[in-house]
Amino acid sequence: MKKTYHIIMTIIGIAGMTLSTTFLSSCLDESPKDRLLEYKAYDSSTNLYINSVGNLYNYIGGNSNSQGIQGTYRGVYDYNTFTTDEAILPTRGGDWYDGGFWQDLYMHKWTSTDKALLDTWNYLYKVVGLCNHSLAEIEYNKNLLNDSEYNEYTAEVKGLRAMFYFYIMDMFGNVPLSMKDGATLDDMTQATRQEVASTIISQLQEAATYLPDEHSNIQGKYYGKFTRPVAYFILAKMMLNNEVYLGNGEHTFNIDGKQLNAWEACIYYCNMITKEGYSLEKNYADNFAVHNETSSENIFTIPMDKTLYSNQFWYLFRSRHYNHGSAIGMDAENGSCATLLTVKTYGYGTDSIDSRYSINFYSDTLRVDGKIVYLNNGDPLIYRPLEVAPDLTGSKYEKTGGARMSKYEIDRTAHADGKLQDNDIVLFRYSDVLLMISEAKVRNGEDGTQELNMIRNRVGMNDRKATLQNILDERLLELMWEGWRRNDMIRFGIFQKAYDQRKQVDNEDSKFTYLFPIPQAVIDMNTKLKQNQGYK
Template identity: 40%
Template sequence: MKQYIIGSMLLSSILLASCSLDETPRSKFSEKEAFSTSKLVYVNTVANVYSSIGNGLYGSDGGSVHTFQEFSSDASMIPGRQGDWVDGGAWQNIFLHNFESSVSKYNDVWNNLYRVIGLANSSIDRLNKYLGEHPEYAGYVYELRALRAVYYYYVMDLFGQVPLVVSSEVSANEVNQSNRSDVFKFVTSELAECIPHLSDSKSQNEGEYYGRITKAVAYMCMAKCAINAPVYTIDDTNPTSYSAFVGTDKSGKATASEEQGKTVSEMGKNINITLDGETRNAWETAVYCADQIASLGYRLQPSYADNFIVANQNSVENIWTRPNDCVNYKIDDYNIVRTLHYNHGGAIGYQGWNGACSSKQQMLVYGYGTANPDPRLKLNFYTDKDYMEETGKAVEDGATGKDLEYMPLAVKVDFTATDDPHAMKCSGARMKKYEFDKSTTQQFSFNNDLVIWRYADALLLKAEAEYRMGNKAEALTIVNEVRGRVAATPRTELTLNDILDERMLELAWEGVRRQDQIRFCTFTEPTADRFKGVTHNASAGDYNDDTQGYTMVYPIPYAVLNLNKKLHQNPGYTKENLNFI
């Protein structure tokens, strides 16, 4: 299973592992040897970069892109459970928007992203030296440039203004900071130039391009850039640069405003992107990219759950996944064990850390506790005692001797010694999205490929873009197509907030929520879970009611600023609110 790319990645890892820390692969193998066959060229350039991705996008215990997209949003949280999971206030501070650049998680995600960028630069430079004699290597160069663009998309999204390094001859510690709008232009122009040269193959299927950047993956990244263009084209010059995206709903419902939505929609109409020989505005580009992905053969998988089963490499919906194989190419995924109650995990042969869970806000959107909850609630979350479908019997809560029962609406930021111990152990709906792999003996590694992007996301981006262009009937049709797959009741009308809700219902736990909230102007709004004066651990700060918008980008990690004195901190962050040590 999954032999082609995993075998190449494994070989690449072995070659790298044979070197000491102060050596490079080149010091063990001459350049001539490393490029003596087409397979070795692939292994020493392309596969070398892919094998470094690991769980930096999804699955790590702290410094992954997924962590920073989910746990700062209104959807997911890691509450303090009478001291458990407090971790110096780190998780509560992320959820309450007290971003601390001295905490290692920020440095980890920065380093994970720039490590892949650096390896891509090195491989591109090496390949370019041989293009004169070997023009057949050009395809590898375009693929690596596209992969590098995807990673700059992530860096730009999280940190805004960042150093733009495109050569292995230049260190990231020596480069000036680029404006966010310049990074956006770089990413979109690189993708536009590379797409015609990328393979039409399906990246999610086993074969030569399994897990690699193909046309569909690049179109999806371009769609993401286009839909977020009103945010990405703003230069972060002062703490109020993103004030247009500061929400106005202080009721705790975090509702997307149609009035603010009109402003964002007008912004997108005035941003142009050139792709495949034609210039379109941001919304037209998002629609075009979704249509191109469909033309490459992607569609909704008939079964929602099949996108996340152990053998999900056969999905017709997943656009880009991280191939995972417990034997040949193992990627640790802490998200599953981190969410399960100790005794739930133990009953099915896994660990359970009783940490991450859904917020109350998300459960309210899903309609938990109502007569007609969204059908995707059962597909995405464990609630009440439905874990017994796997365990066959009830397990204890680990505190009172009562049966474990997940309590979605009992969750809160921090539980103290005076709180009900049963609620403390059981609070919060838990992630259920990925099928449990009963074949693995690993605690943190499974054979399910990790889903990064899928076609349902592309469809909902298209629906949003159509809505923002005034085509509400078309947007409604698309949203109901996605809802129809799970037999959800069709919507009869549509608002911006409905689209935002639909993205939560469909894409829960897939690392898109923070980005969506910023674009829909709800990221800075209080919710049922977080508000000024909310109970929190003494090691964390109160909810940061950001009325300026500076928290829409994360602070540059303190360690990075120390290494490169040409960089400056993102506006709005001060020594005091960053808790410098």
């Protein structure tokens, strides 16, 4: 079932270098006087690409709070990770209280007035607006392009816009849907989540025809670009989450002249990715190595280079104990760690611990270059995976509780205390594709055991039957620290339940926390917008 909803609304207008976010921030004027009057003229197709398509890639990563899909704090990644049973950022005495922000994420007590939520909304919609403007510039200057160039430039921007709408729709549900450049506040209306999801699907299906059939994680012309396999990956995610995004009931899609249900469609797009030549790396850890650009498994990454790009990766820095950072010649913030549920799922403390545990976590007595790291009092630094709570203040293990983030190989030549590293940040990965196939098969009444055990056998773990619970557990074991846990928990219907050390908030059986509230500052600017259910 292929639908396109035409909802005319524009979010951002640009004149020269001036950006007017007409409803994204309450501090901006409702009637911007700098709306675009005419589009820039370019002298070549190359310059048009650089300034209307290439410049959009500056926004996938970031170096300040709430900016970038991954890499920084208080943005898309943190809202999708520290709200779950996967990871926690405990208060450690005078560290990490931050007005209760991190505890509120874990406890599901966020509000519509959270500044970080507004900043995240503004970031996502800013990029949508830039995409809309880029499409307008391409259209205005299409005389510079042959038909192939026009189709490819347009497809690339539409693909990027659809990806950002995927995160907006996933986090906020019923949201404004902008498909053109340069409208006023009066034109803005609120689309349903189903309408936004259907538009994302149709836009990606349309774009995939013209996108380059290339691997974007490999250095070269298409490095870091939105290519056809990237579109297929998001389409597979849309199909896998169809009941969340499109509503309960059977959804069918016309793909290549065949009517497929959502699970069949998910498998179709996953198989298309397999045909593109992706495969599991023999060594799980190689996907996160300092130089991971040759991975056969990584589908879409944020390119990182300490001397070329400003994108930063803060998560290792945030997690390591101070003395751990000092031992590798860097600073550290002694914060984030795995939850109790996570380390128990990995089998910590048993004879059957998962082999990926030692790759994903720093745990127990810490050694750097084979030498024990010591605390300031002379005791060995021992991370305590089972000594975790939302507030560790006053605990014997206040500073050492929790298994800490590892996964990414430490770049010992990194700048800015490791935040400017050469490891590309992994967003989409082929192992996730295999897990999507396994899950879609099970939900469709088929056997997904083969795909599940391809993942397990790669890391030397015993076979398991593909049940929904085993697949959910495997997604935690395989995709730890990769930003998918909230999406998974909602799809499996457990995000609203008490888990780990978290209790339900009032009325959470209604599943209202499946969506974040639309920031109040946005509603104040546009009173046509309705707040998500369950929020004031």
